[in-house]
Amino acid sequence: MxxxxxxxxxxxxxxxxxxxxxxxxxxxxxxxxxxxxxxxxxxxxxxxxxxxxxxxxxxxxxxLNDSHLHLISLGLTMDWVDSKPAVAPTLDSLLDAIGARAARARPGEWIMSRGYDQTKLDVGRHPYREELDRASPNNPVVLVRACGHIWICNSQALALAGIDENTPAPSDGLIEQQNGRLTGLLAENGSAKVRAAIPVPSEEELVAGIERAGNYLLSLGITSCMDAAVGQKAGFAEIAAYHRAKRDGRLPVRTWLTLLGDDGRSIVPQCHEAGLISGTGDDMLMIGAVKLFLDGSAGGRTAWMSQPYLGQDQTTGVQMKQDADLEREVMNTHEKGYQLACHAIGDAAIEQLITAYEKALAAHPDPDRRHRIEHCGFSTPRQHERMIEAGIYPCPQQAFIHDFGDAYVKVLGPERGLPSYPLGTWFKLGLKPATGSDAPVCDPNPFPNFHAMITRKTWRGSVMDARECVSPEQALQAYTEYGAFSQKQEHVKGRLIPGxxxxxxxxxxxxxxxxxxxxxxxxxxxxxxxxxxxxxxxxxxxx
Structure with a gap:
């Protein structure tokens, strides 16, 4: 029959x-x-x-497989004030949108906004605390840059977090002052006190965020994704929210969970105790890798570089971890059997991460662990050689070229900015690069991402080193087969063949x-x- x-x-x-x-x-x-x-x-x-x-x-x-985004964060921010350049291209329009939300908010309710990019605003700078105060005098406000690594807070938000001019900045963050006054800008873990002051989402809010974002991904042809830092918003409760969403039919997309692993915020001990290690789960919901943050973002000038950014301050970005601390965390996680997928954008951060991976793999060999470098924006030829030797893979977001390429050139100059995220090179070297959006950093809409892969053009039309273009077939391979490979699922999905x-x-x-x-x-x-x-x-x- x-x-x-x-x-x-x-x-x-x-x-x-x-x-x-x-x-x-x-x-x-x-x-x-x-x-x-x-x-x-x-x-x-x-x-x-x-x-x-x-x-x-x-x-x-x-x-399609978006190999690096933040599903819960995307779902939650879809209900925030949208400050992306396409919606709020001027400072006045951004402040008006925040003011409109504040006008109908409950007293004391936090006003959250995300998406601005100071390099695209008409004023060419970050908004100031006092400007947010005028827009929302009675409610705390947090305005998050598109990259997620820089927060601008109004006075009420800073006060609720206990931050004033005498608050010391952490070693891995910035609390900016000018002329002895807080500007409202917090970078990297400088925002930790504010994060702690914001009410934690309920389980129902988390599930609703998963469902809202997942349905949006389906409308874009995305059937699989990686949530790149589970635990950031509500700790271990996010694991429960995902399983409830799956049980109740509210998990729209196949999701590979990457666990937040940084000391002080890690949910890895609880997951490991519960037997949740890499590969646990099924085709719909699976425990994936462990995430550590090594630096910030290039557009925000916080990615850790070996040479300074352009500008008088001579900053090389933010180094989030000392070598010994990173190597200890990586070794401990590797020993437990986890794959690692760590955030490293600048060449100095990439160097630090490759070294930590090499030491863990030398101590406990595993030729197919597939440790990943998330973003991997400014890797060097010598680093590529070491990645090939150790079986380490880049997991970039070519949407960054479209959205932020011009900013890279502005803050780093053309010599370093133009060849960033070298997709064509990675293909030639057999490094099987996946792609994604890092949503809500970029919109998960795949078409700007696809366009950037085949043209290397930014939203302004600038060409970011055409030698790194790939063919349409390769672009699709990155979005499908290599996405599955990055999750050790290339024998299950990513191609349309029988079974x-x-x-x-x-x-x-x-x-x-x-x-x-x-x-x-x-x-x-x-x-x-x-x-x-x-x-x-x-x-x-x-x-």
């Missing part, structure tokens, strides 16, 4: 993977890919109950042949399938 497919997609192209190329039709049965091939071959699997989806020339691909999970995205135009400007400005996800189930259909899409 011939099996009858649950769903058949036909009249492709259907891109099955970098090596597999495209086919005309694909059949799904019981949540997995049953068969791929010519339309006439797959037609034999169509039965009375089969749903047939006519692609009509639209491209179907494996579901693999039937996670599929259908786009309004063919990304393999469309003009780059069409991809950036006029392409949408029309339909998303996760595990053989249609979980998103764009209203009005033709099929």
């Amino acid at each position: 011939t099996v009858q497919a649950d769903i058949v997609l036909r009249n492709g192209p259907i891109w099955c993977g970098y090596e597999e190329g495209t086919v005309e039709a694909l059949a799904i049965w019981q949540g997995r890919v049953l068969a791929v091939g010519r339309d006439a071959e797959i037609a034999a699997l169509v039965g009375p109950a089969t749903r047939v989806i006519e692609l009509k020339g639209r491209l179907a691909t494996p579901g 693999y999970l039937a996670d599929i995205a259908v786009f309004s135009r063919d990304l393999l042949t469309a003009e780059p400007h069409e991809i950036l400005n006029d392409t949408r996800c029309d339909l998303t399938i996760r595990g053989g189930e249609v979980v998103f259909e764009r209203e009005g899409a033709t099929h």
